[in-house]
Amino acid sequence: MKIAIVGTGYVGLVTGTCFAEMGTEVFCVDIDKNKIEKLKQGIIPIFEPGLDEMVERNHKAGRLQFTTDLSSILNEVDIVFSAVGTPPDEDGSADLKYVLDVARTVGQNLNKYMVIVTKSTVPVGTAKLVKKTIQDELNKRGLSDLKFDVASNPEFLKEGAAITDFMQPDRVVVGVESEEAKRLMEKLYKPFTLNNYRIIYTDIPSAEMIKYAANAMLATRISFMNDIANMCEIVGADVNMVRKGIGADARIGSKFLYAGCGYGGSCFPKDVKALIHTANKLGYKMQILEAVENVNEFQKNILFDKLMKYYNNDIKGKTIAVWGLAFKPKTDDMREAPSLVLIDRIIKAGGKVRAYDPVAMEEAKKHHLGDSVIYAKDIYDATLDADAILMVTEWNEFRLPTWEVIKKTMKKPVVFDGRNIYNKEEMNEIGFDYFGIGIK
Template identity: 65%
Template structure:
């Protein structure tokens, strides 16, 4: 990276603008993903298509359950506040924030739809708690919204994350159960909900999953599985911006 010299206001604006631009790309793709589901398109194909355009590029255009962490939410809010204080409301960034907040509820909406609106006493396995892999950071993590809403609807949750379970326990206590590994979380589960794309979740043993789960239903908030593979293994599969896979329909 080049070393640039600039005045302090420009340096501050550069930092806020960079993270806000990346957050904008994420929210834009999540909007496109939701529209893809309505019109029958596949957001992964759309992502690959637009990513070949060098003006857009392949980074930060993955659909999912929203961004979190310490940087994107904070810097988007800071830039919105700076603009408001300066008498120039930023309409685009307001929309970016609104879309991201809504996107964190998308998986819960899919879960409720699958179970006809009633998840009282349903056992839900939750894979991933941190806002992204390779950290235990749960600031603004989508998992917190998913947990809150599932509990509000009466579901029971057993969660697993490679490193963030102590942080989760510190934040919300023992309102959910914590599993020793990804497979223990699946025991008697009515569904598994993937929120964080940790590497160990990418290649699970589907035969073991089938034996442990009460019903073979997967809600993938990061699109890490291929629909054809889920169909082949007999799983009902919901992802973001793609057509659901329901084996009985094939």
């Protein structure tokens, strides 16, 4: 079986590589010439644990190829996946420009039956739009009777654990509207079925909706716990104890109940916004999701607010160590990272930042945060002469620092822990002031 994956980003590259690993012949396609050239040379454009070795192995075996020209390989494949970006437009809606560009290229070059699958996260109704776009192009070419199918196969992988998530999925969702398309998708996913992973077949609108509903539910859990955490602080409760107490209820479950300094990344913020926007357009108001967004905006500022309160609203000239820049550990993705909001506010308030992240510093530099930000060599270097530490991304290497060394280098030993990874009593015992989220 041969497939093409159009869009070689976090999702496309992982998807293509994992299908190649299962024995499928894969063309990874991207319009970014530089990216494709680098991939051909074995240079992986993103940080994702385990991906480089897997790309190299499959590329060498000839199962994984890279190209910038979809039209040149299109009619060799049985299935085309579209895994291009769907960034938010100014009004929060998903920008379908790239998805429809791919559909047009397919329609302009298609000469035989195939299934065009959308893997990108797209609003309900996009498959119809993709189908119409392809059909319009076929009509222009006088090929209105050429048969093709569209399908929806949203992706649920998490950056940082993308390969495991793809190879050992909780479930795979496939939205189809014809038996022929279903048969082809079953063939492609057979190795997963043989390994007892669950493939759920649905109609196309339901598949498109499942992805948004899943991300909206996860974002809701985060904002809900952040709201509870803020209330815990007011009433003198400890959110970690509350988390364990409610997580023990099998109906609630213990996962995804951590309070923190807000969610970020390329998915939750944009998908929540897009769902709200789609609903508004159709005359419905998603009241819970609007609150989820508002709580998250509030929460991204919470470490800054705590810092200001500690320093009586004046951090002019103070040096703030920021530990962690990526929106979560094990990725270099800086999209919508809470660290960006924090750093911006520190600088605007006249503070200086010494930032450190194990892998995201190059990505962070692309955000041009200004001369008041110094990128440190490691966490210790970041705390040099610092008036406070803000723990923003819970990388493993931040979990057990040698506090005695850090205390000596800092001007004032105080930690604002945005991910609740340290223990208040222990920190106080070694002479640090400590502030977590939702902790007395």
